[in-house]
Amino acid sequence: MTTTEWWTELKSITLHVEGESARLWPESASEEYRRARMELVAAEAELRDRIEAVAAQRRALPPGGELADRTFVEGPDDLSADGPERPVRLSELFAGHDELVIYHLMLHPEDTKACAACSMFVDGLDGVERHLTQRTGFAVMAPAPLPVLRAWARSRGWRRVRLVSTAGTTFLDELGVAGSRGALFPAFSVHAKDAEGRIRHVTTQPADFPDGTERGMDLMSPVWNLFDLLPSGRGNQEPNNTYPLEPAVR
Missing domain, CATH: 1.20.5 (Single alpha-helices involved in coiled-coils or other helix-helix interfaces)
Known part of the structure; x- marks a missing residue:
């Protein structure tokens, strides 16, 4: 359904009275x-x-640094399968768009489980992938071997996100989302093709600010923003990797 059809076919919209809007409180409010x-x-x-x-x-940032068209590894669209593996270039991740968003998942080559907070982000991104890819290329990237990355996706119930392994490359070092001893930093990175078709870095949005303070990616998380609406706020809630895939008992 197009936007035009929303306004002409949906009763929830066509019955709208000009000047009316949602009230911010019930009638009993003091x-x-x-x-x-x-x-x-x-x-x-x-x-x-x-x-x-x-x-x-x-x-309005000026053009960012140019990036080489590196080659990574991905698997089939069906995340329930591990193979066949295939090479994929950075330029291909744009998927016909001029812009690309990458989420850098903290899944180290020597680990079999990803960071719980990162996984929470991708839980949400998997659900909105179909919306994101209408406007931009989108991929979830990690340096773990592809079978490990895809196994983790299955354990989380991810079905739609494009998973890319950077194993054997220095791409994460080039971007600055890997530490000198191999630590990984959670981040979104954005890239664009210029008029000549060159790939340029646009911006990186890490979880921590340069001064070490946190909440650098909060605006991209519905979880934290919804908790902020609660009278109790965020409390001491921390994501973990043990949630069941089934809906909560109601």
Whole structure:
């Protein structure tokens, strides 16, 4: 269904009355609550505008460094199978788009399990992959051998994300998302093709800021943002790798 059809066929939209909008409180809300909530609305609008200003600043970055068209390894689209393996070039990950988003999963070549927080991110990214790939190339990348990466995907129930192994390459070192002793840093990296078709790095968004403070990728996580709506906030909740694949008992 196209956007036009949304507005012409869906009763949830066609029955809309001009000037109406969702209320921010039930009728039982006190005047004290209403005043405080409207103050919060102003702060939320200010935050929205600041987020857009930062996004505009990001879009205005000068051309980034040129990247070689390296070759990696991937498997079939069906994540339930391990093979056949095939080579895939960085340029192919764009999948017909001029831009590419990569999530760098912390799955070390000597590990069989990935970082729990990284896995939480990819749990969500797997669900929205079909939306992302309408506008940009998208891949999840790790230096672990491809069979290990795909086995981890199956253990998490991932079905759609494009998984790429960088094993045997220095690509992560070139980007700066691997440490001097082989540690891995969680990050999103964005790349684009310029007018001459060269691949250029656009930006890297790591989990930590350069000064070591955290929450560098929070805006990309629905989990943390939804927890922020709770009266109790985020609490001491930490992701882990033991959640069952089945829905929670209701």
